[in-house]
Amino acid sequence: MKRIIITFTLIFAAATLSFGQDDSAYKNTxxxxxxxxxxxxxxKVAIVQTFKMLKEQKSKVPDEVWTHFEKSFLDAxxxxxxGMLVPIYQKHISLxxxxxxxxxxxxxxxxxxxEKTPLIMQESMQAGQQWGMRLxxxxxxxxxxxxx
Numbered sequence: 001m002k003r004i005i006i007t008f009t010l011i012f013a014a015a016t017l018s019f020g021q022d023d024s025a026y027k028n029t030x031x032x033x034x035x036x037x038x039x040x041x042x043x044k045v046a047i048v049q050t051f052k053m054l055k056e057q058k059s060k061v062p063d064e065v066w067t068h069f070e071k072s073f074l075d076a077x078x079x080x081x082x083g084m085l086v087p088i089y090q091k092h093i094s095l096x097x098x099x100x101x102x103x104x105x106x107x108x109x110x111x112x113x114x115e116k117t118p119l120i121m122q123e124s125m126q127a128g129q130q131w132g133m134r135l136x137x138x139x140x141x142x143x144x145x146x147x148x
Contacts, residue, residue, distance in 0.1 A: 027086050029098045034082070036105040038114040043081065047074055 034040045051070045055061070089098070104110040 026095055030089050031082055033098050033102050036102055
């Protein structure tokens with residue numbers, strides 16, 4: 001009986017260790033994908049912009065405090081976000097697919113796409129806002145036609 005328990009314990013420990021290695025490999029690969037895709041840089045920009053807003057709201061706080069906070073938040077929040085994203089990505093994208101995505105982003109077309117994505121997103125958001133406003137106007141017009 002003792003041997004059976006020891007055997008199961010060793011098997012469980014080995015399985016846990018191998019899953020941990022898989023998670024680590026996946027996390028490292030996801031980080032690489034986020035780096036080459038430009039996502040990491042986008043997150044950094046968002047954090048810097050947030051701190052800029054906070055500085056304006058809390059102008060009495062000295063700049064050196066903001067500099068220290070910003071650096072520590074950049075480092076810690078990136079790691080925290082990555083940890084939160086790993087299970088989400090694992091649920092939907094396999095490790096081989098992540099590696100294929102990295103290969104795309106390392107290609108000339110992928111590098112251009114990564115470089116242009118922030119501009120595309122910005123212009124797309126503006127287009128989406130205009131589209132939404134037009135839809136709202138059309139909807140309001142139809143409601144008025146129906147007497148509402």
